[in-house]
Amino acid sequence: MDAPTMDLGCALDMLATQGWFAERSAETRARLGTIAKLRSFTKGDRIYLAGDRPNGMFGLISGSLNISIPRADGEDYTAHRAGAGFWLGDLALFSQGPRLVSVHAAEPTLMVQLPSPELVRLVRDDPRLYADFYALTYQNFRMAFDIISNLAIPSTEKRVADRLVLEAKMRGDQEGWIPLSQAELANMTAVSLPTLKRILRRFVELGLIDHRYARIQVLDRSALVRLCRG
Missing domain, CATH: 2.60.120.10 (Jelly Rolls)
Structure with missing residues:
Protein backbone atom coordinates (compact mmCIF):
# COMPACT_ATOMS: atom_id res chain seq x y z
CA MET A 1 0.00 0.00 0.00
CA LEU A 151 6.20 -6.66 32.43
CA ALA A 152 6.70 -7.01 36.20
CA ILE A 153 3.12 -8.27 36.77
CA PRO A 154 3.42 -11.99 37.68
CA SER A 155 -0.07 -13.03 36.54
CA THR A 156 -0.21 -13.50 32.77
CA GLU A 157 -3.92 -12.69 32.65
CA LYS A 158 -3.48 -9.46 34.62
CA ARG A 159 -0.43 -8.56 32.53
CA VAL A 160 -2.38 -8.90 29.28
CA ALA A 161 -5.34 -6.97 30.70
CA ASP A 162 -3.07 -4.18 31.93
CA ARG A 163 -1.28 -3.99 28.57
CA LEU A 164 -4.56 -3.70 26.67
CA VAL A 165 -5.62 -0.86 28.96
CA LEU A 166 -2.23 0.80 28.53
CA GLU A 167 -2.24 0.56 24.73
CA ALA A 168 -5.83 1.80 24.45
CA LYS A 169 -5.12 4.72 26.79
CA MET A 170 -1.97 5.79 24.96
CA ARG A 171 -3.66 5.68 21.57
CA GLY A 172 -6.65 7.76 22.70
CA ASP A 173 -8.95 5.89 20.30
CA GLN A 174 -12.52 6.36 21.48
CA GLU A 175 -13.57 3.11 19.79
CA GLY A 176 -10.83 1.24 21.59
CA TRP A 177 -9.20 -0.38 18.55
CA ILE A 178 -5.55 -1.34 18.93
CA PRO A 179 -3.74 -2.34 15.70
CA LEU A 180 -1.95 -5.38 17.15
CA SER A 181 -1.94 -8.99 16.04
CA GLN A 182 -2.16 -11.67 18.70
CA ALA A 183 1.45 -12.67 18.02
CA GLU A 184 2.60 -9.07 18.50
CA LEU A 185 0.68 -8.73 21.77
CA ALA A 186 2.13 -12.04 22.98
CA ASN A 187 5.64 -10.75 22.29
CA MET A 188 4.97 -7.43 24.05
CA THR A 189 3.65 -9.13 27.17
CA ALA A 190 6.19 -12.01 27.25
CA VAL A 191 3.38 -14.57 27.05
CA SER A 192 3.31 -17.65 24.83
CA LEU A 193 0.91 -17.40 21.90
CA PRO A 194 -1.28 -20.35 23.03
CA THR A 195 -1.58 -18.79 26.50
CA LEU A 196 -2.45 -15.41 25.02
CA LYS A 197 -5.13 -16.92 22.77
CA ARG A 198 -6.69 -18.61 25.79
CA ILE A 199 -6.69 -15.34 27.77
CA LEU A 200 -8.21 -13.38 24.88
CA ARG A 201 -10.97 -15.98 24.44
CA ARG A 202 -11.89 -15.53 28.10
CA PHE A 203 -11.90 -11.74 27.72
CA VAL A 204 -14.21 -12.07 24.71
CA GLU A 205 -16.57 -14.33 26.67
CA LEU A 206 -16.66 -11.74 29.46
CA GLY A 207 -17.48 -8.96 26.98
CA LEU A 208 -14.25 -7.10 27.73
CA ILE A 209 -12.78 -7.12 24.22
CA ASP A 210 -13.44 -8.02 20.62
CA HIS A 211 -10.82 -8.88 18.03
CA ARG A 212 -10.43 -9.01 14.28
CA TYR A 213 -7.49 -9.70 12.01
CA ALA A 214 -4.43 -7.87 13.40
CA ARG A 215 -6.46 -5.66 15.74
CA ILE A 216 -8.08 -5.84 19.15
CA GLN A 217 -10.92 -3.68 20.47
CA VAL A 218 -11.21 -2.79 24.14
CA LEU A 219 -14.93 -2.77 24.96
CA ASP A 220 -14.85 -2.34 28.74
CA ARG A 221 -11.69 -0.61 29.93
CA SER A 222 -12.99 -0.18 33.49
CA ALA A 223 -13.61 -3.92 33.82
CA LEU A 224 -10.10 -4.67 32.60
CA VAL A 225 -8.72 -2.27 35.21
CA ARG A 226 -10.76 -4.01 37.92
CA LEU A 227 -9.44 -7.38 36.75
CA CYS A 228 -5.87 -6.08 37.07
CA ARG A 229 -6.49 -4.90 40.61
CA GLY A 230 -8.50 -7.91 41.74
Whole structure:
Protein backbone atom coordinates (compact mmCIF):
# COMPACT_ATOMS: atom_id res chain seq x y z
CA MET A 1 0.00 0.00 0.00
CA ASP A 2 1.26 3.49 -0.86
CA ALA A 3 2.30 5.93 1.83
CA PRO A 4 -0.46 8.42 2.73
CA THR A 5 -0.36 12.07 1.69
CA MET A 6 -1.86 15.24 3.16
CA ASP A 7 -1.48 19.00 3.10
CA LEU A 8 0.91 20.24 5.81
CA GLY A 9 -1.64 22.65 7.22
CA CYS A 10 -4.23 19.89 7.61
CA ALA A 11 -1.60 17.64 9.17
CA LEU A 12 -0.72 20.24 11.80
CA ASP A 13 -4.42 20.81 12.50
CA MET A 14 -4.83 17.08 13.15
CA LEU A 15 -1.84 17.02 15.49
CA ALA A 16 -3.36 19.95 17.38
CA THR A 17 -6.31 17.76 18.42
CA GLN A 18 -4.50 15.24 20.62
CA GLY A 19 -1.31 14.46 22.48
CA TRP A 20 1.66 16.66 23.31
CA PHE A 21 1.22 19.08 20.40
CA ALA A 22 -2.38 19.79 21.40
CA GLU A 23 -1.21 20.78 24.88
CA ARG A 24 1.13 23.48 23.60
CA SER A 25 0.09 27.13 23.25
CA ALA A 26 -1.19 28.36 19.90
CA GLU A 27 1.95 30.50 19.60
CA THR A 28 4.25 27.51 20.17
CA ARG A 29 2.33 25.34 17.70
CA ALA A 30 2.60 28.09 15.09
CA ARG A 31 6.35 28.48 15.61
CA LEU A 32 6.95 24.74 15.34
CA GLY A 33 4.76 24.67 12.26
CA THR A 34 7.12 27.05 10.47
CA ILE A 35 9.88 24.40 10.45
CA ALA A 36 7.69 21.29 10.06
CA LYS A 37 8.10 18.97 7.10
CA LEU A 38 5.73 16.20 6.01
CA ARG A 39 7.18 12.70 5.80
CA SER A 40 5.34 9.63 4.53
CA PHE A 41 6.34 6.00 5.04
CA THR A 42 5.14 2.61 3.85
CA LYS A 43 4.86 -0.47 6.07
CA GLY A 44 8.25 -1.60 7.32
CA ASP A 45 10.06 1.64 6.50
CA ARG A 46 12.73 2.69 8.98
CA ILE A 47 12.22 6.01 10.71
CA TYR A 48 15.48 5.63 12.62
CA LEU A 49 17.53 2.94 14.36
CA ALA A 50 19.06 2.68 17.82
CA GLY A 51 22.55 4.16 17.59
CA ASP A 52 21.67 6.66 14.85
CA ARG A 53 22.54 10.29 15.30
CA PRO A 54 19.43 12.42 15.94
CA ASN A 55 17.90 14.08 12.88
CA GLY A 56 14.98 15.82 14.54
CA MET A 57 11.68 15.10 16.23
CA PHE A 58 8.69 13.32 14.72
CA GLY A 59 4.95 13.65 15.30
CA LEU A 60 2.61 10.88 14.16
CA ILE A 61 -0.40 12.05 12.15
CA SER A 62 -1.84 8.78 10.84
CA GLY A 63 -0.83 5.13 10.81
CA SER A 64 1.21 3.55 13.59
CA LEU A 65 4.81 2.92 14.64
CA ASN A 66 6.68 0.02 16.20
CA ILE A 67 8.98 1.27 18.97
CA SER A 68 11.70 -1.33 19.58
CA ILE A 69 14.47 -1.64 22.16
CA PRO A 70 17.69 -3.54 21.37
CA ARG A 71 18.22 -6.57 23.62
CA ALA A 72 21.51 -7.96 24.88
CA ASP A 73 21.11 -11.02 22.63
CA GLY A 74 21.11 -8.85 19.52
CA GLU A 75 17.36 -9.07 18.90
CA ASP A 76 14.87 -6.22 19.23
CA TYR A 77 11.96 -6.13 21.69
CA THR A 78 8.94 -4.26 20.34
CA ALA A 79 7.87 -2.32 23.40
CA HIS A 80 5.01 -0.22 22.02
CA ARG A 81 2.75 0.32 19.02
CA ALA A 82 2.37 4.11 18.85
CA GLY A 83 -0.70 5.78 17.36
CA ALA A 84 -1.73 9.21 16.12
CA GLY A 85 -0.66 12.12 18.31
CA PHE A 86 2.53 10.41 19.50
CA TRP A 87 5.80 12.39 19.39
CA LEU A 88 9.31 11.05 19.70
CA GLY A 89 12.94 11.94 19.13
CA ASP A 90 13.32 14.61 21.79
CA LEU A 91 15.66 12.80 24.18
CA ALA A 92 18.50 12.06 21.74
CA LEU A 93 18.13 15.45 20.07
CA PHE A 94 18.51 17.60 23.17
CA SER A 95 21.04 15.33 24.90
CA GLN A 96 23.07 15.18 21.66
CA GLY A 97 23.38 11.42 22.13
CA PRO A 98 22.60 8.49 19.81
CA ARG A 99 19.08 7.14 19.42
CA LEU A 100 18.14 4.65 22.15
CA VAL A 101 15.30 2.91 20.28
CA SER A 102 14.50 1.80 16.75
CA VAL A 103 11.31 3.03 15.07
CA HIS A 104 9.61 1.49 12.02
CA ALA A 105 6.30 2.16 10.30
CA ALA A 106 3.85 -0.62 11.22
CA GLU A 107 1.56 0.39 8.34
CA PRO A 108 1.36 3.26 5.82
CA THR A 109 2.19 6.20 8.04
CA LEU A 110 2.24 9.99 7.80
CA MET A 111 4.42 12.07 10.11
CA VAL A 112 5.65 15.59 10.68
CA GLN A 113 9.38 16.05 11.17
CA LEU A 114 10.94 18.97 13.02
CA PRO A 115 14.51 18.88 11.63
CA SER A 116 17.37 19.18 14.12
CA PRO A 117 19.09 22.39 12.89
CA GLU A 118 15.88 24.41 12.69
CA LEU A 119 14.55 23.11 16.00
CA VAL A 120 17.81 23.76 17.84
CA ARG A 121 17.83 27.28 16.44
CA LEU A 122 14.26 27.93 17.65
CA VAL A 123 15.11 26.79 21.17
CA ARG A 124 18.37 28.73 21.22
CA ASP A 125 16.50 31.89 20.22
CA ASP A 126 13.80 31.31 22.86
CA PRO A 127 14.95 29.06 25.75
CA ARG A 128 11.42 29.14 27.18
CA LEU A 129 10.62 26.43 24.63
CA TYR A 130 12.69 23.97 26.66
CA ALA A 131 9.77 23.64 29.08
CA ASP A 132 7.58 22.34 26.25
CA PHE A 133 10.09 19.64 25.37
CA TYR A 134 10.66 18.70 29.01
CA ALA A 135 6.91 18.02 29.12
CA LEU A 136 7.24 15.63 26.17
CA THR A 137 10.23 13.86 27.71
CA TYR A 138 8.23 13.43 30.92
CA GLN A 139 5.30 11.91 28.99
CA ASN A 140 7.53 9.45 27.16
CA PHE A 141 9.38 8.44 30.32
CA ARG A 142 6.05 7.84 32.04
CA MET A 143 5.06 5.57 29.14
CA ALA A 144 8.35 3.69 29.46
CA PHE A 145 7.83 3.16 33.19
CA ASP A 146 4.27 1.93 32.54
CA ILE A 147 5.67 -0.67 30.13
CA ILE A 148 8.31 -1.79 32.64
CA SER A 149 5.65 -2.01 35.35
CA ASN A 150 3.46 -4.10 33.06
CA LEU A 151 6.20 -6.66 32.43
CA ALA A 152 6.70 -7.01 36.20
CA ILE A 153 3.12 -8.27 36.77
CA PRO A 154 3.42 -11.99 37.68
CA SER A 155 -0.07 -13.03 36.54
CA THR A 156 -0.21 -13.50 32.77
CA GLU A 157 -3.92 -12.69 32.65
CA LYS A 158 -3.48 -9.46 34.62
CA ARG A 159 -0.43 -8.56 32.53
CA VAL A 160 -2.38 -8.90 29.28
CA ALA A 161 -5.34 -6.97 30.70
CA ASP A 162 -3.07 -4.18 31.93
CA ARG A 163 -1.28 -3.99 28.57
CA LEU A 164 -4.56 -3.70 26.67
CA VAL A 165 -5.62 -0.86 28.96
CA LEU A 166 -2.23 0.80 28.53
CA GLU A 167 -2.24 0.56 24.73
CA ALA A 168 -5.83 1.80 24.45
CA LYS A 169 -5.12 4.72 26.79
CA MET A 170 -1.97 5.79 24.96
CA ARG A 171 -3.66 5.68 21.57
CA GLY A 172 -6.65 7.76 22.70
CA ASP A 173 -8.95 5.89 20.30
CA GLN A 174 -12.52 6.36 21.48
CA GLU A 175 -13.57 3.11 19.79
CA GLY A 176 -10.83 1.24 21.59
CA TRP A 177 -9.20 -0.38 18.55
CA ILE A 178 -5.55 -1.34 18.93
CA PRO A 179 -3.74 -2.34 15.70
CA LEU A 180 -1.95 -5.38 17.15
CA SER A 181 -1.94 -8.99 16.04
CA GLN A 182 -2.16 -11.67 18.70
CA ALA A 183 1.45 -12.67 18.02
CA GLU A 184 2.60 -9.07 18.50
CA LEU A 185 0.68 -8.73 21.77
CA ALA A 186 2.13 -12.04 22.98
CA ASN A 187 5.64 -10.75 22.29
CA MET A 188 4.97 -7.43 24.05
CA THR A 189 3.65 -9.13 27.17
CA ALA A 190 6.19 -12.01 27.25
CA VAL A 191 3.38 -14.57 27.05
CA SER A 192 3.31 -17.65 24.83
CA LEU A 193 0.91 -17.40 21.90
CA PRO A 194 -1.28 -20.35 23.03
CA THR A 195 -1.58 -18.79 26.50
CA LEU A 196 -2.45 -15.41 25.02
CA LYS A 197 -5.13 -16.92 22.77
CA ARG A 198 -6.69 -18.61 25.79
CA ILE A 199 -6.69 -15.34 27.77
CA LEU A 200 -8.21 -13.38 24.88
CA ARG A 201 -10.97 -15.98 24.44
CA ARG A 202 -11.89 -15.53 28.10
CA PHE A 203 -11.90 -11.74 27.72
CA VAL A 204 -14.21 -12.07 24.71
CA GLU A 205 -16.57 -14.33 26.67
CA LEU A 206 -16.66 -11.74 29.46
CA GLY A 207 -17.48 -8.96 26.98
CA LEU A 208 -14.25 -7.10 27.73
CA ILE A 209 -12.78 -7.12 24.22
CA ASP A 210 -13.44 -8.02 20.62
CA HIS A 211 -10.82 -8.88 18.03
CA ARG A 212 -10.43 -9.01 14.28
CA TYR A 213 -7.49 -9.70 12.01
CA ALA A 214 -4.43 -7.87 13.40
CA ARG A 215 -6.46 -5.66 15.74
CA ILE A 216 -8.08 -5.84 19.15
CA GLN A 217 -10.92 -3.68 20.47
CA VAL A 218 -11.21 -2.79 24.14
CA LEU A 219 -14.93 -2.77 24.96
CA ASP A 220 -14.85 -2.34 28.74
CA ARG A 221 -11.69 -0.61 29.93
CA SER A 222 -12.99 -0.18 33.49
CA ALA A 223 -13.61 -3.92 33.82
CA LEU A 224 -10.10 -4.67 32.60
CA VAL A 225 -8.72 -2.27 35.21
CA ARG A 226 -10.76 -4.01 37.92
CA LEU A 227 -9.44 -7.38 36.75
CA CYS A 228 -5.87 -6.08 37.07
CA ARG A 229 -6.49 -4.90 40.61
CA GLY A 230 -8.50 -7.91 41.74
